[in-house]
Amino acid sequence: MLLKITNLHASIKGKEILKGIDLEVNKGEIHAIMGPNGTGKSTLASVIAGKDEFEVTEGEILYNAKNLMTLSVEERAREGIFLGFQYPVEIPGVSMTNFMRTAVNEIRKYRGLDPLSAGEFLKMMEEKKKLVEITSNLTNRSVNEGFSGGEKKRNEIFQMAMLEPTLAILDETDSGLDIDALRVVANGVNKLRTPENAFVVITHYQRLLEYIIPDFVHVLFEGRIVKSGGKELALELEEKGYDWIKQQH
Amino acid sequence: MEPSASNPITREYLLNLFQENYKKLIAGDTPVLQARREMAIAAFKKLGFPDKKTEDWRSTDLSGSLGLDYHYPLGPSEEKDLQKVFRCDIPHLDTAVIGQLNGWYVSKDVPLIELGNGIIIGSLAEAIKKYPHLIEPHLGQYTNVESNAFAALNAAFTTDGTFIYIPDGVKSEKAVQLVNVIQHRENIFIQSRNLVVLGKGAKLTVVHCDDSYDYQPSFSNIVTEIVLGEGAFLDHYKLQNLNNTSTLVSSNWFHLEKEAQLKSHYISLNGALLRNNTYVRFDGPFGDATIYGLYLMDRKQHIDNYVAVDHASPDCESKELFKGILDEHATGVFNGHILVERDAQRTNAYQNNRNLLLTDTAKINSKPFLEIYNDDVKCSHGSTTGQLDENAMFYLRQRGIGEDNARMLLMFAFADEVVSRIAIEPLRFRIEDMVKKRLQGELQICEQCVLHCSTPEHPVEFRIDLSKI
Incomplete structure (x- = not known):
């Protein structure tokens, strides 16, 4: 099992957001996590990635049988966890090239591999750009600075392609995207999918799931997973709306 | 010659020192320069050292630095290991490297380098002897000794420093690198004086480095007057890397004539207390001055950048960007004064100071001050401080x-x-x-x-x- 979350409770500034999450993800699977706004979807993603403003008060997260709580943010990333941000951060003055080269080589170092040469690295950048259908020269620009909403999300998928994670969590990557950008993001995920990795796709709408077919759909409500099912659950949610879930709880 | 004793550098001590060494100090002066020296010591007598009640020094406390005992050399230091000290060249950069040791020009038996195209680089004292007509119109003419104690003190005591002269129309391909090195076995108080004159349409790059070479406390008061003739271009760099017990008050007075262009860069990397005074005066229309600053301070270091731009003529543009990173207990001051005079129509003046504070104990005091006396101007200032x-x-x-x-x-x-x-x-x-x-x-x-x-x-x-x- 790749990821095993058991009875996870987490709070921010004393306010409990996650109130006992259980989730299991195996390699080769795509999980979708849906739910109304403010129910803890992004918190769950941040807690797995290790953002320290959240405090885990109970429960555990095992990743490849390792207790994630003992690992720093960067160690989790080097172990293969990738978070696609809902709001990618602009970092003026740090070029995409330096950013990605530093990241790729730090991850390689962690895994006992030699750093990529400049030539190898450039070649890799070009391949991955093609894979995620980036034609513009965003690589020489500062990280996300002045990128449009769509460019930022594509850039997340590009970084995912560069870092080849084992577990990718995409936090509302579809929000604010037009249909073309959505298709590019979904294509990126579908192309990067292998039997050796897994995706957790967090989304508010069913729309993205027309392009990325999940194996499992979970509904998060008030800090708990209240319903799990196959891809048909997403359609049911689309039809009945989240009020249906709210009424049941 | 050096007084053997170490003394607190007070107004009284310095006034006495001046009287005792009067003949020696004026020995190289022309009558015009001697009169300026007399004026300077009178001004210093009136002003004394600034303290925290002095307007421009409210956030920079000199009392610790001035409270130490110093040797005050009135002549060049013994030159030793100079080979080692002055091998400070930048690879792949075509430079003429000239050195000052403890404030005195190091002549290496060639006090003035005179090139075929009329460029003169060398000892200011020697230049006063040989070319008084090139010095007298400028030396001491751009500083304001009446209100600036350090300028007054410097003018009263200095008899040497570096002189750079680029004649009309000459574009120097070589950069001039001026290295101020401080090396002394005891605390030392240093003054040096430099004059850079660019003729009409002249072009020059100056890299001016302040370095200490040992770990003894020092106090430096360096005054540089820089004249840019009509249409001249100067690319100016000031690099500061002093030891953690050294104080530096470095003042650059830039005088820009019509259509002159200045780019100045202050890179402050280390020092106990650094004060950079930058004065820019536009003395003709269509001048352009850009001043960049970067300061990286930690421990209990203090940096103070004081920038005063005087738009005395119309159609000039000034831009300032100062950025700093302060760590641990470091403190900083940015004081940006833009004066737009009554006749300086169509002035553009921009100022920006941005700071990163890495700890709760690091502090910055950022004070923009715009003084505008006509309404056809574009001015902006901004200041940000964050983590x-x-x-x-x-x-x-x-x-x-x-x-x-x-x-x-x-x-x-x-x-x-x-x-x-x-x-x-x-x-x-x-x-x-x-x-x-x-x-x-x-x-x-x-x-x-x-x-x-x-x-x-x-x-x-x-x-x-x-x-x-």
Whole structure:
């Protein structure tokens, strides 16, 4: 099992957001996590990635049988966890090239591999750009600075392609995207999918799931997973709306 | 000759020292220069050293620095190991390197270098002897001794320094690198005086370095007057890397005539207390001055950048960008005064000061001051102070970049907005290296050195590869 979350409770500034999450993800699977706004979807993603403003008060997260709580943010990333941000951060003055080269080589170092040469690295950048259908020269620009909403999300998928994670969590990557950008993001995920990795796709709408077919759909409500099912659950949610879930709880 | 005793540098001590050494001090003066010296000591007598009640010194406390005992040399120091001291050249940069040791021009038996195209570089004292007509119209004519104690003190006592003269129409291909080195076995109080004159349409690059070479406390009062004739262009760099017990008050007075262009860069990397005074006066229309500053301070270091731009003529433009990173207990001041005079129509003046404070104990006092006497101007000023962006840190670390490297990337990116403006590539690479080393806490004073004085050039290994690929 790749990821095993058991009875996870987490709070921010004393306010409990996650109130006992259980989730299991195996390699080769795509999980979708849906739910109304403010129910803890992004918190769950941040807690797995290790953002320290959240405090885990109970429960555990095992990743490849390792207790994630003992690992720093960067160690989790080097172990293969990738978070696609809902709001990618602009970092003026740090070029995409330096950013990605530093990241790729730090991850390689962690895994006992030699750093990529400049030539190898450039070649890799070009391949991955093609894979995620980036034609513009965003690589020489500062990280996300002045990128449009769509460019930022594509850039997340590009970084995912560069870092080849084992577990990718995409936090509302579809929000604010037009249909073309959505298709590019979904294509990126579908192309990067292998039997050796897994995706957790967090989304508010069913729309993205027309392009990325999940194996499992979970509904998060008030800090708990209240319903799990196959891809048909997403359609049911689309039809009945989240009020249906709210009424049941 | 040096007084053997070490003394507190007070107004009384200095006034006495002046009287006792009067004949020696005026020995090289022309009558005109002697009169200016008399005026200067009278002004210093009236002013004394600034204290915290002095308007422009409210946030910079000199009492600790002035409270020490110093030797005050009234002549050149014995020159030893100069070979070692002055091998501060920047690789791949075509420079004429000239040195000052403890404030005195190091002649190496050639007090004035005179080139075929009329360029003169060398000892100010020697130039006064040989070319008084080139000196008298300028020396002491751009400083304001009546209100500036350090300018007055400097003018009263200095008898030597560096003189650079670029005649009309001459564009110097070589950069001039002026290295001020401080080396003394006891505390030392240093004054030096420089004059740079660019004729009409002349062009020059000056790299002016302040370095200490040992770990003794020093107090330097350096005054440089720089004249840009009509249409002249000066690319000016001031690099500061002094030991942690040294105080530097460095004043540059720029005088720009019609259509002159100035680009000035202050890179302050180390020192106990650094005060940079930059005065720019537009004395003719269509002048253009850009002043960049970068300061990286930690421990209990203090940096004070005082910038006064006088738009005395119409149609000129000034731009200031000062950025600083303050760590631990470091403190900083930015004082930006823009004066737009009544007849300076169509003035553009922009000022920006941005600071990163890495701890709760680091402090910055940023004071823009715009004084505008006509309404056909475009002026703006901005000041921001903040911490490293936590969201950016999380973003970088989430991609596998370790915390130290993530901090380095963000700090370097912050500094790079200034460093990237350095037009000369070899110098930019060198300063990028120094900034990276400084941010990693690996920059030493001269022995390992700022400019690798005594070691052959090695490519510096960094954990982050920021090379352009």
